[in-house]
Amino acid sequence: MKNPWYIDYFGDDYYRFDHHEDTDLEVAGLEQLLGDPDQKTILDLGCGYGRHSMPLTALGYHVIGYDLSAALLKHARDQNHRVPRVRGDMQALPFHPSFDAVLSLFTTIGYFEDEAENFQVFRAISEVLRPGGRFICQLVNRDYLIRQFTPQEIHHQDELIILEERTFNPIDNRVHTQTTVMEGSTRRQYESVIRLYTVTELDLLLAAVDLSISEIYGGLDLRPFNWDTNQLVIVAEKMDYDKD
Known part of the structure; x- marks a missing residue:
């Protein structure tokens, strides 16, 4: 039986070609959204290599x-042992x-073919948040x-050449x-299938698991969406039904 796409995709090759120049800017935006770090416990879901x-x-x-x-968690541990890490399924x-x-x-949302499984991820997130806790989710803007x-892109990363060929299904909203x-002289191929969401869909899905959208941005630099x-x-914030 063939593995789900994300089992093979997020391995050593992904670590080598996943390059970002905007991480510092994103962390600065997260710091603004999270507030004072004193006594705050954060779950980085789909943390990858950290x-x-x-x-x-x-x-x-x-x-x-x-x-x-396991491969990305190993790379994370090799870089820094201070951050505790857990391996597991995001649905549970x-x-x-x-x-x-x-x-x-x-x-890191929308990886499953079954919509019920994708919804279970939102439910699992809500279940581990304290009342008033925040869910911060960064996604591709479907409308953009x-x-x-862009059906095809070629990237160069060190000695690697990466060719990405894309199709989009507007019926099921999957890339x-x-x-x-x-x-x-070697070639290795990987597949990914990711469900995209509109703001309206997210609002309904999150409300169904007691999460209420409070802010919307066009990036972690907090530009308008x-x-x-x-x-x-x-x-989105976890609803606190005990709050006066």
């Missing part, structure tokens, strides 16, 4: 990384409702992607990407 969790820990937040990829988070914030960054759709990694921003950042 691109955000390590600098947030350095700022004083107590961050726990959570990811399914093994924590009590004690987090001040849950982060889902760089589109449709208007500026299918075939990634070919070329290194010398519109259809010309390539990102969608949602900040």
Whole structure:
């Protein structure tokens, strides 16, 4: 039986070609959204190799990384042993409702073919947030992607050449990407299939699990959201029914 796409995709090659020049800017935006780090416990869901969790820990937040990829978690541990990390499925988070914030960054939502499984991720996030806790979610802006759709891109990262070939299904709102990694005479291929969401969909899905959207941005630099921003950042708060 074939593995789900994310099992093979998030491995050693991903660590080598996933390059970001805006991490410092994103961490600065997260710091504004999270507030004073004193006594705050943060869950970095889909933490990967620790691109955000390590600098947030350095700022004083107590961050726990959570990811399914053993390869990426190993790279994270090799870089920094201070951040506690847990390996597991994002549909079933093994924590009590004690987090001040849950982060889902760089589109770590919408990985499952079954919509019920995608919805279960939102439910699991809500269940580990304390009342008043924040869910910060960074996604691709679906409307921007449709208007500026690029079916093919080629990137160079060190000795790697990365070819990405994309299609978009407007009926199920999924981007299918075939990634070919070329290194010398060798080629390795990976597939990804990611469900995209509109703001309206997210508002309804999050409300169903007691999360209320309080802020919307066009990126973690906190620019205003519109259809010309390539990102969608949602900040939602866990409803506190005991609050007067």
